Amino acid sequence: xxxxxxxxxxxxxxxxxxxxxxxxxxxxxxxxxxxxxxxxxxxxxxxxxxxxxxxxxxxxxxxxxxxxxxxxxxxxxxxxxxxxxxxxxxxxxxxxxxxxxxxxxxxxxxxxxxxxxxxxxxxxxxxxxxxxxxxxxxxxxxxxxxxxxxxxxxxxxxxxxxxxxxxxxxxxxxxxxxxxxxxxxxxxxxxxxxxxxxxxxxxxxxxxxxxxxxxxxxxxxxxxxxxxxxxxxxxxxxxxxxxxxxxxxxxxxxxxxxxxxxxxxxxxxxxxxxxxxxxxxxxxxxxxxxxxxxxxxxxxxxxx
Numbered sequence: 001x002x003x004x005x006x007x008x009x010x011x012x013x014x015x016x017x018x019x020x021x022x023x024x025x026x027x028x029x030x031x032x033x034x035x036x037x038x039x040x041x042x043x044x045x046x047x048x049x050x051x052x053x054x055x056x057x058x059x060x061x062x063x064x065x066x067x068x069x070x071x072x073x074x075x076x077x078x079x080x081x082x083x084x085x086x087x088x089x090x091x092x093x094x095x096x097x098x099x100x101x102x103x104x105x106x107x108x109x110x111x112x113x114x115x116x117x118x119x120x121x122x123x124x125x126x127x128x129x130x131x132x133x134x135x136x137x138x139x140x141x142x143x144x145x146x147x148x149x150x151x152x153x154x155x156x157x158x159x160x161x162x163x164x165x166x167x168x169x170x171x172x173x174x175x176x177x178x179x180x181x182x183x184x185x186x187x188x189x190x191x192x193x194x195x196x197x198x199x200x201x202x203x204x205x206x207x208x209x210x211x212x213x214x215x216x217x218x219x220x221x222x223x224x225x226x227x228x229x230x231x232x233x234x235x236x237x238x239x240x241x242x243x244x245x246x247x248x249x250x251x252x253x254x255x256x257x258x259x260x261x262x263x264x265x266x267x268x269x270x271x272x273x274x275x276x277x278x279x280x281x282x283x284x285x286x287x288x289x290x291x292x293x294x295x296x297x298x299x300x301x302x303x304x
Contacts, residue, residue, distance in 0.1 A: 037193060040216040040241070043119045044193035050115040054108065061104065119194065122211050126175035128247075130166065134178065134185035134198050134224065137231040141166045146251045154254040163273035164237045165260055166222065169247035170214050178208040186226035189239050195225045214241045221275040238273040240264070 034055040036048050076084065131142035131153075141164060143154040158164030168174055178187050180198040188195035198208050224235040242250065246267045253263035261271035 037190060039193040040191045040218070040220070041193075041212040041214050043212050044191070046115050046118045047193050050111060053111070057104075057107075120210065122175065122209065123173055126211060127172035128169060128174045130168075130174060130176055132166075132176055132178040132187055132198075133181060134187065134235075135181035136183065136229050137224075137235040139164045139166075139222075139235070139237045141237075143251065143254075146255055148255050149257055154251065156260045158237065161278055162261075163276055163278060165240050165264065165273055166237060167240045167242060167247060167250050167260075167264070168214055169244045170217055170241050172244060172247075173211055173213050175211045176209065178210075183228050184226050185224050185228050185235075187222070188225035189220055189222045191220045191239075197226055217241050217243060219270075219274045234279050236276040238275050240269060242267065242269065 033048060034052060036051045039045060039048060129144055131144055133140040133142065138158050140155060140157040146154040148154055156164050156166070176187070176196075178196055178198045180200045182200065184200065185198045186195050187198060192212060194210065194212070196208060196210055218241055220239045220241070222237040222239050224232055226232075228235065246269070249267045250263050250269075253266045254260070258266065265271045
């Protein structure tokens with residue numbers, strides 16, 4: 001009975017340590033990520049920390065279990081043909097073995113829900129709103145708060161010769177309102193560590209909405225992560241995160257009538273995608289598309 005009580009105390013201390021560690025923050029380096037990618041948004045950091053401390057908690061529990069197994073193998077190994085004393089029931093130990101898994105599940109559930117709430121949180125007044133329209137096999141990005149000289153929202157749409165570029169500012173809250181014109185698509189930027197399945201029929205502002213705050217400038221490939229048809233694998237786009245001042249200058253250039261390429265070049269950025277490139281559509285596909293492939297046949301293959 002005393003030995004069982006000691007084991008229960010050790011198990012409880014190990015579990016308490018794991019749960020305590022799960023509430024801490026960690027350095028953002030390769031070792032502590034345990035294979036998790038390095039994100040560029042606040043939300044990505046929250047998810048990475050959940051993954052890191054879940055792994056640490058699992059390792060602590062695993063080491064404890066392995067230690068108990070090894071202890072039992074050594075302590076109760078066969079020494080003779082004499083049958084050891086048999087124990088039919090050990091109620092205190094059985095209670096401990098029931099309570100500990102429940103506490104583990106409850107702890108993981110708590111931290112998962114807390115992280116989920118942070119990732120899915122939406123502010124009432126985001127700094128930037130972008131409407132993302134997905135269709136086979138392309139993307140359209142609309143900035144509803146920025147109007148050109150004709151009073152039309154600034155829009156970027158890819159084509160068979162040019163990858164669509166989504167320009168975003170750093171250190172500002174960005175709200176994405178995603179819609180699909182045909183089948184189920186999925187808006188995915190790997191560096192966001194987040195993707196959203198886009199189901200046709202859900203209006204913007206209802207279900208297909210999420211928000212991020214980008215913290216790093218750079219160019220990042222975006223993809224459709226839902227099998228949506230023949231050219232799903234080539235339905236790429238590029239996220240170009242720039243400083244707030246560059247973003248404001250980009251939108252101002254677009255409002256004056258510049259296209260995406262010239263507006264990007266005016267702020268010192270490459271006017272074309274640098275993380276992915278267009279692919280050559282088969283002639284059969286080009287002939288099958290009404291009106292050519294100007295707005296329906298685009299995509300790219302990853303350079304990485």
